[in-house]
Amino acid sequence: MKESGVTLLELLVTLTIVMILASVALPLSRVSAKRSHEIELRQHVRVLRAAIDTFKMEWNRDGDLLIGPLCVKNKLTCKDVASVYGYPKSLDMLLGIKLTSEEATVRGTTIRRYLRSLPLDPMTGKADWQLRCYKDAPNTSSWCGDDVYDVMTMSQDTALDGTKYRDW
Secondary structure, three states, X not given: OOOOOOOHHHHHHHHHHHHHHHHHHHHHHHHHHHHHHHHHHHHHHHHHHHHHHHHHHHOOEEOOXXXXXXXXXXXXXXXXXXXXXXXXXXXXXXXXXXXXXXXXXXXXXXXXXXXXXXXXXXXXXXXXXXXXXXXXXXXXXXXXXXXXXXXEOOOOOEOOOOOEHHHO
Protein backbone atom coordinates (compact mmCIF):
# COMPACT_ATOMS: atom_id res chain seq x y z
CA MET A 1 0.00 0.00 0.00
CA LYS A 2 1.39 3.37 -1.12
CA GLU A 3 0.90 6.42 1.10
CA SER A 4 0.56 9.83 -0.52
CA GLY A 5 2.17 12.95 0.93
CA VAL A 6 5.14 15.26 0.57
CA THR A 7 8.64 14.42 1.51
CA LEU A 8 10.77 16.69 3.66
CA LEU A 9 12.89 17.59 0.64
CA GLU A 10 9.84 18.69 -1.41
CA LEU A 11 8.64 20.77 1.54
CA LEU A 12 12.03 22.50 1.89
CA VAL A 13 12.26 23.25 -1.83
CA THR A 14 8.75 24.75 -1.82
CA LEU A 15 9.49 26.81 1.29
CA THR A 16 12.72 28.13 -0.28
CA ILE A 17 10.92 29.20 -3.45
CA VAL A 18 8.23 31.01 -1.43
CA MET A 19 10.90 32.82 0.64
CA ILE A 20 12.74 33.98 -2.49
CA LEU A 21 9.52 35.31 -4.02
CA ALA A 22 8.63 37.09 -0.76
CA SER A 23 12.08 38.68 -0.51
CA VAL A 24 11.65 40.10 -4.03
CA ALA A 25 8.10 41.35 -3.43
CA LEU A 26 8.81 43.17 -0.14
CA PRO A 27 11.20 45.82 -1.55
CA LEU A 28 8.84 46.39 -4.48
CA SER A 29 5.96 47.11 -2.12
CA ARG A 30 8.13 49.58 -0.16
CA VAL A 31 9.11 51.42 -3.34
CA SER A 32 5.49 51.47 -4.44
CA ALA A 33 4.38 52.95 -1.11
CA LYS A 34 7.12 55.59 -1.24
CA ARG A 35 6.20 56.47 -4.82
CA SER A 36 2.53 56.96 -3.88
CA HIS A 37 3.57 59.29 -1.02
CA GLU A 38 5.74 61.25 -3.46
CA ILE A 39 2.85 61.63 -5.91
CA GLU A 40 0.60 62.82 -3.09
CA LEU A 41 3.26 65.30 -1.91
CA ARG A 42 3.59 66.77 -5.41
CA GLN A 43 -0.20 67.16 -5.67
CA HIS A 44 -0.50 68.86 -2.26
CA VAL A 45 2.37 71.26 -2.97
CA ARG A 46 0.77 72.13 -6.33
CA VAL A 47 -2.60 72.80 -4.68
CA LEU A 48 -1.03 75.02 -2.01
CA ARG A 49 1.05 76.96 -4.53
CA ALA A 50 -1.95 77.45 -6.83
CA ALA A 51 -3.97 78.81 -3.88
CA ILE A 52 -1.13 81.21 -2.99
CA ASP A 53 -0.91 82.38 -6.62
CA THR A 54 -4.67 82.94 -6.86
CA PHE A 55 -4.60 84.87 -3.56
CA LYS A 56 -1.74 87.01 -4.91
CA MET A 57 -3.69 87.89 -8.07
CA GLU A 58 -6.81 88.89 -6.13
CA TRP A 59 -5.20 90.64 -3.13
CA ASN A 60 -2.08 92.06 -4.79
CA ARG A 61 -0.41 95.11 -3.24
CA ASP A 62 2.79 96.98 -3.71
CA GLY A 63 3.31 98.61 -0.35
CA ASP A 64 0.36 100.99 0.10
CA LEU A 65 -0.62 100.78 -3.58
CA LEU A 66 -3.61 98.41 -3.84
CA ILE A 67 -3.55 96.51 -7.14
CA GLY A 68 -5.65 93.33 -6.90
CA PRO A 69 -9.42 93.55 -7.51
CA LEU A 70 -10.41 92.23 -4.07
CA CYS A 71 -7.80 94.42 -2.44
CA VAL A 72 -9.24 97.53 -4.09
CA LYS A 73 -12.83 96.64 -3.10
CA ASN A 74 -11.95 95.57 0.48
CA LYS A 75 -9.32 98.14 1.46
CA LEU A 76 -9.41 97.58 5.21
CA THR A 77 -9.35 93.80 4.92
CA CYS A 78 -6.56 93.93 2.35
CA LYS A 79 -4.04 95.39 4.76
CA ASP A 80 -4.97 92.79 7.39
CA VAL A 81 -4.66 89.70 5.18
CA ALA A 82 -2.05 90.55 2.52
CA SER A 83 1.58 91.50 3.06
CA VAL A 84 3.12 94.54 1.40
CA TYR A 85 4.04 92.24 -1.51
CA GLY A 86 0.48 90.90 -1.91
CA TYR A 87 1.07 87.40 -0.52
CA PRO A 88 -1.03 85.96 2.32
CA LYS A 89 0.28 86.73 5.80
CA SER A 90 -0.26 83.10 6.83
CA LEU A 91 -1.57 79.83 5.43
CA ASP A 92 -4.74 80.34 7.48
CA MET A 93 -5.64 83.27 5.21
CA LEU A 94 -6.19 80.73 2.42
CA LEU A 95 -8.94 79.04 4.46
CA GLY A 96 -11.23 82.05 4.46
CA ILE A 97 -11.24 85.84 4.42
CA LYS A 98 -14.25 87.87 5.48
CA LEU A 99 -15.08 90.34 2.72
CA THR A 100 -16.20 93.84 3.72
CA SER A 101 -17.22 95.40 0.41
CA GLU A 102 -20.80 96.16 -0.63
CA GLU A 103 -20.47 93.67 -3.48
CA ALA A 104 -19.94 90.88 -0.93
CA THR A 105 -23.28 91.53 0.78
CA VAL A 106 -25.11 91.93 -2.55
CA ARG A 107 -23.75 88.64 -3.91
CA GLY A 108 -24.35 86.86 -0.61
CA THR A 109 -20.75 85.67 -0.42
CA THR A 110 -19.10 87.21 2.60
CA ILE A 111 -16.15 84.83 2.80
CA ARG A 112 -13.56 84.16 0.10
CA ARG A 113 -11.92 80.71 0.38
CA TYR A 114 -8.88 79.40 -1.46
CA LEU A 115 -8.67 76.06 0.35
CA ARG A 116 -11.25 74.04 2.27
CA SER A 117 -8.57 72.74 4.60
CA LEU A 118 -4.82 72.59 4.77
CA PRO A 119 -3.61 69.37 3.18
CA LEU A 120 -1.47 67.03 5.25
CA ASP A 121 2.16 66.57 4.32
CA PRO A 122 2.27 62.87 3.36
CA MET A 123 5.92 62.63 4.42
CA THR A 124 5.32 63.85 7.98
CA GLY A 125 1.62 63.05 8.36
CA LYS A 126 0.88 66.58 9.65
CA ALA A 127 -0.12 69.93 8.16
CA ASP A 128 3.23 71.40 9.26
CA TRP A 129 4.60 72.89 6.05
CA GLN A 130 7.90 74.76 5.85
CA LEU A 131 7.08 78.31 4.72
CA ARG A 132 9.16 80.84 2.82
CA CYS A 133 8.69 84.61 2.60
CA TYR A 134 8.95 86.66 -0.57
CA LYS A 135 12.21 88.22 0.60
CA ASP A 136 13.77 84.93 1.85
CA ALA A 137 16.59 83.22 -0.03
CA PRO A 138 15.49 80.08 -1.98
CA ASN A 139 17.46 77.71 0.27
CA THR A 140 16.44 79.22 3.60
CA SER A 141 15.49 76.95 6.48
CA SER A 142 13.65 79.57 8.53
CA TRP A 143 10.57 81.65 7.82
CA CYS A 144 10.66 85.43 8.27
CA GLY A 145 6.98 85.47 9.32
CA ASP A 146 5.87 88.35 7.06
CA ASP A 147 4.08 86.42 4.32
CA VAL A 148 3.72 83.04 2.62
CA TYR A 149 5.47 83.08 -0.75
CA ASP A 150 6.16 79.35 -1.01
CA VAL A 151 5.64 76.06 0.84
CA MET A 152 7.70 72.90 1.06
CA THR A 153 7.76 69.73 3.12
CA MET A 154 9.52 69.58 6.48
CA SER A 155 10.93 66.16 5.57
CA GLN A 156 14.70 65.95 5.12
CA ASP A 157 14.44 62.64 3.21
CA THR A 158 15.56 61.92 -0.33
CA ALA A 159 13.13 61.00 -3.11
CA LEU A 160 13.39 57.97 -5.36
CA ASP A 161 14.94 60.16 -8.08
CA GLY A 162 17.73 61.29 -5.73
CA THR A 163 16.45 64.83 -5.07
CA LYS A 164 15.49 66.18 -1.66
CA TYR A 165 11.76 66.50 -1.01
CA ARG A 166 12.37 70.05 0.28
CA ASP A 167 13.67 71.08 -3.16
CA TRP A 168 10.40 70.24 -4.94
